[in-house]
Amino acid sequence: MENFVFSSRAKTVTGGTAIFGLVLLIISYFVDGGEGHHMRFWTNLLHNSVFFVGISFMACFAYAAFTTAYAGWFVQFKRLWESFGMFLLPGLFLMGIIIVGLFTHSHHLYHWNDTAAVETDAILNHKSAFLNKYWYTGATVIFMGVWYFFISRIRQISIDEDKNGTTAYVHHARIKKYAAPFLIILGFTTAACIWQWIMSLDAHWYSTMFAWYASASLFVAMTALTIMILIYLKSRGYFPGINAEHFHDLGKYLFAISIFWTYVWFSQFMLIWYGNVGEETIYFRTRMDNYPVLFWGNLLLNFIAPFFILMRNDTKRKFGTLFFASAIVFFGHWFDYFNMIKPAARETLTHMSHEGGEHHEEGEHATMDTAGHGDDHAAAGHDGHAGDHATTGHDGHEAAHGEERVSTRVFLPYKAGYTVPGLLEIGIFLGFLGGFLFFVLSSLSKAPLEPKKDPYFEESLHHHT
Amino acid sequence: MAELMSTERNILFGLYDDEEKLLDAVKAANADHLDIDDVYTPFPVHGLDPLLGLEESRLHIAGFIFGSIGCLFGFGFMTWVFTRDWPIIFGGKPYWSVPAFIPITFELTVLFAAVGMVLVFYIICGLGPGAEPRRLHDRITDDKFCIAFDATDLGSEAVEKLKGYFTKTGAESVHTKVVPV
Numbered sequence: 088m089e090n091f092v093f094s095s096r097a098k099t100v101t102g103g104t105a106i107f108g109l110v111l112l113i114i115s116y117f118v119d120g121g122e123g124h125h126m127r128f129w130t131n132l133l134h135n136s137v138f139f140v141g142i143s144f145m146a147c148f149a150y151a152a153f154t155t156a157y158a159g160w161f162v163q164f165k166r167l168w169e170s171f172g173m174f175l176l177p178g179l180f181l182m183g184i185i186i187v188g189l190f191t192h193s194h195h196l197y198h199w200n201d202t203a204a205v206e207t208d209a210i211l212n213h214k215s216a217f218l219n220k221y222w223y224t225g226a227t228v229i230f231m232g233v234w235y236f237f238i239s240r241i242r243q244i245s246i247d248e249d250k251n252g253t254t255a256y257v258h259h260a261r262i263k264k265y266a267a268p269f270l271i272i273l274g275f276t277t278a279a280c281i282w283q284w285i286m287s288l289d290a291h292w293y294s295t296m297f298a299w300y301a302s303a304s305l306f307v308a309m310t311a312l313t314i315m316i317l318i319y320l321k322s323r324g325y326f327p328g329i330n331a332e333h334f335h336d337l338g339k340y341l342f343a344i345s346i347f348w349t350y351v352w353f354s355q356f357m358l359i360w361y362g363n364v365g366e367e368t369i370y371f372r373t374r375m376d377n378y379p380v381l382f383w384g385n386l387l388l389n390f391i392a393p394f395f396i397l398m399r400n401d402t403k404r405k406f407g408t409l410f411f412a413s414a415i416v417f418f419g420h421w422f423d424y425f426n427m428i429k430p431a432a433r434e435t436l437t438h439m440s441h442e443g444g445e446h447h448e449e450g451e452h453a454t455m456d457t458a459g460h461g462d463d464h465a466a467a468g469h470d471g472h473a474g475d476h477a478t479t480g481h482d483g484h485e486a487a488h489g490e491e492r493v494s495t496r497v498f499l500p501y502k503a504g505y506t507v508p509g510l511l512e513i514g515i516f517l518g519f520l521g522g523f524l525f526f527v528l529s530s531l532s533k534a535p536l537e538p539k540k541d542p543y544f545e546e547s548l549h550h551h552t
Numbered sequence: 553m554a555e556l557m558s559t560e561r562n563i564l565f566g567l568y569d570d571e572e573k574l575l576d577a578v579k580a581a582n583a584d585h586l587d588i589d590d591v592y593t594p595f596p597v598h599g600l601d602p603l604l605g606l607e608e609s610r611l612h613i614a615g616f617i618f619g620s621i622g623c624l625f626g627f628g629f630m631t632w633v634f635t636r637d638w639p640i641i642f643g644g645k646p647y648w649s650v651p652a653f654i655p656i657t658f659e660l661t662v663l664f665a666a667v668g669m670v671l672v673f674y675i676i677c678g679l680g681p682g683a684e685p686r687r688l689h690d691r692i693t694d695d696k697f698c699i700a701f702d703a704t705d706l707g708s709e710a711v712e713k714l715k716g717y718f719t720k721t722g723a724e725s726v727h728t729k730v731v732p733v
Contacts, residue, residue, distance in 0.1 A: 357651045361643065398616070400608065551598040 091325060093532040101525035108518005115511050122436060127504060129194040130432045131512060133185055135519040137284050138424050140178035140231070141305035142312060142523070146171030147238045148273050149309065151266040159543030160336060160550040163328050164317055166538060169245060170530040171309070172238035177526060179231045182284075186227060189220045197223075198290035198435045210291050210366075218290065223283050230276040237269040245538060252540030259542050277302055285424075288431035292370050296355035301427070303348040307389070308420040310341045311413035316527075318406050325536055328548045331404040335552045338403025338412075345393040345416060349386075374430050380507045381426040388419030421516055425508050433505065556704060560730050563589065564714055565688050565700040566723030571597045574697040577721035578603045581699070586717060592688065592698040614672040615665045622664025626657040688729055696724070703728065 116128040146168040153161050161168075188194040198204060198211065199218035205211045211218070241262050248258035278298035286297045294300075314337050320326055359367045374382045392415045402408040503509035508516075538544060556562055568574045574597065581588055582603065591604060630653045634640065639647045674680050692698045701714050718726045 353651075353654065357654070360651050361645075363644065400612075 089535050091532045091536045093528050101521045104521025105518055105525055108515050111511055111514040111518060124195045126432055129196050130428055131515045133196060134424055134428045135516060136181035138421055139519055139523045142309045143171045143174035144234060145305045145309035147234060151269045154263060154266040155270055159546035162538060162541045162543045163547045166534055166536055169242040170527045173530040174523060174526050175231055175235040182227050186224050195439055196432055197287055198438060218287050226279050226283050230280055233272060237265055241265050246534045248540050249535050249538060256542045285427050288428060289370055294355050296351055300351040300355055303344060303351050304420045304423050307344045307348055307416050310337060311417035314409055314413040318410050332550045332552050334409055335403045338397055338409050342397040349390040378430050378506050385423050385426050388422055389416055559733050561702055561733055562704045562730055563700050564703040564728050565698050566718035566726045568697040569724050571697055573722050577699055580721050589700045589702040592692045594693055611669055615669045618668025619661045619665035623657055623661040626660030627653055
């Protein structure tokens with residue numbers, strides 16, 4: 088079997104899921120639970136676009152990094168990562184919708200896009216040199232364009248190698264010349280894109296760990312998806328040379344980067360917790376109080392589950408357990424992105440409906456803010472109105488000496504699609520997944536599946552862990 | 553050949569100068585149903601374990617147990633110190649500040665797992681200070697690969713067959729050595 092044949096059945100399944108997801112996405116435009124501004128549609132669109140663009144980006148990163156590092160074991164399935172990278176073009180189209188919405192003010196995802204708010208808000212005003220729609224557009228279009236240019240050049244050379252490859256490995260050297268600068272470009276541009284796309288949803292908040300944390304999340308998701316697609320392709324009789332050794336290494340990547348993700352997640356959390364600055368703690372305060380399922384579920388899916396499932400040697404070598412673990416973390420990191428995006432977008436709406444008021448201590452939307460103010464007061468010292476005394480030792484002592492601990496926090500009720508992903512969200516996710524797979528598999532079918540002329544192909548066949 | 557005591561074994565071994573030759577020789581021995589006593593190499597050779605039919609090491613189970621002990625010990629110790637024995641307020645945090653304990657808990661998990669595995673490895677292999685080094689040939693720790701057969705109960709015919717096997721598979725030299733059991 089030279090080429091992967093994208094069977095009509097697979098086409099129907101993936102394409103059908105994509106159309107189904109599109110229908111759900113359109114439905115979500117009209118169903119927004121009384122929050123207004125079609126927020127459910129926009130968060131879903133942003134969430135899934137960024138997630139799948141990120142996966143294709145990470146595949147390019149892994150490809151460039153492995154190529155530069157003289158790695159040979161992965162070359163058997165390198166066409167798969169090339170195909171992942173091809174998704175950057177439709178991904179750019181999806182991000183384009185968000186950009187158009189930015190200029191027409193169709194959505195209120197980003198607080199910094201509200202001109203009136205930027206004028207009155209010192210923080211937003213201060214950040215406006217970077218957080219503005221021109222930077223957003225420029226970064227998205229130029230950076231994604233550059234990524235696409237590099238990966239499509241690399242793919243071109245790699246396919247040409249199959250036809251005209253020589254024993255002098257001229258093609259491989261040319262791929263390397265693209266891969267090395269590509270790595271440097273990826274390292275810097277991905278951070279800028281993640282700040283713009285996701286971190287600026289919490290426009291007042293920032294974290295220096297965030298780009299690492301979000302990138303690690305994407306790397307795990309990409310590895311998980313690679314494993315699942317490879318297992319599927321193997322079950323169809325493709326890739327006879329890929330065996331338990333290759334899956335063992337991919338499983339190690341899944342395990343190791345899951346731990347790395349946890350490390351970065353925790354570093355970010357602990358620094359903010361220790362610093363106890365109100366502007367920073369609000370990010371976690373909001374999520375812990377009002378979105379406990381997201382906050383704790385995130386750790387359960389992305390740390391506890393892969394840690395214990397993949398710890399043993401044999402679970403990485405058996406297709407069943409590896410597929411199971413991959414499915415969990417793949418969903419888990421989508422869930423992680425939901426946790427980054429949804430609470431932030433709802434917070435923005437709350438702020439926007441308060442435009443004009445300097446402090447939002449009263450009113451129907453006070454529920455989300457009280458928690459933050461509790462922290463502010465606690466950090467500043469003892470305050471009669473402070474909701475939470477327990478955060479400082481000083482207050483803690485006083486509370487213990489008779490003063491009744493009264494929490495003014497009002498917990499948000501669970502609402503599918505808002506505090507936890509609803510059926511609509513899951514459906515749209517599956518739709519995007521279907522669309523992604525449709526695109527990836529169809530570009531996979533356009534070139535020989537195995538790069539037989541790659542100088543490392545033989546090494547990959549004899550890979551031992 | 554000198555008389556062997558019951559606590560001694562006579563080992564017949566051949567030295568190879570290349571790992572590929574060694575792997576081929578082991579394959580040939582398996583095909584001939586020769587009962588290899590052990591194989592000694594200066595570094596881990598890929599693909600040797602399955603050829604010898606070795607079970608997967610259980611050392612990592614010890615690692616998991618020691619790691620769990622370290623994890624519980626670290627966390628429990630800090631909990632006891634900061635809530636019972638000597639409560640101190642750090643940075644206005646509660647006494648029982650779980651996030652602050654996690655890095656130390658992690659470090660102790662790694663420390664216990666690593667040191668515990670080394671100790672278990674030393675005990676199982678009979679290594680440690682004062683242990684008698686048991687090696688068939690000095691250059692096995694340098695650049696030679698060794699296949700060893702237990703020749704204690706073998707007749708001269710069988711020994712000749714093994715020597716023929718060594719010559720055939722390209723062994724550089726063949727030796728015998730009496731070692732304690």
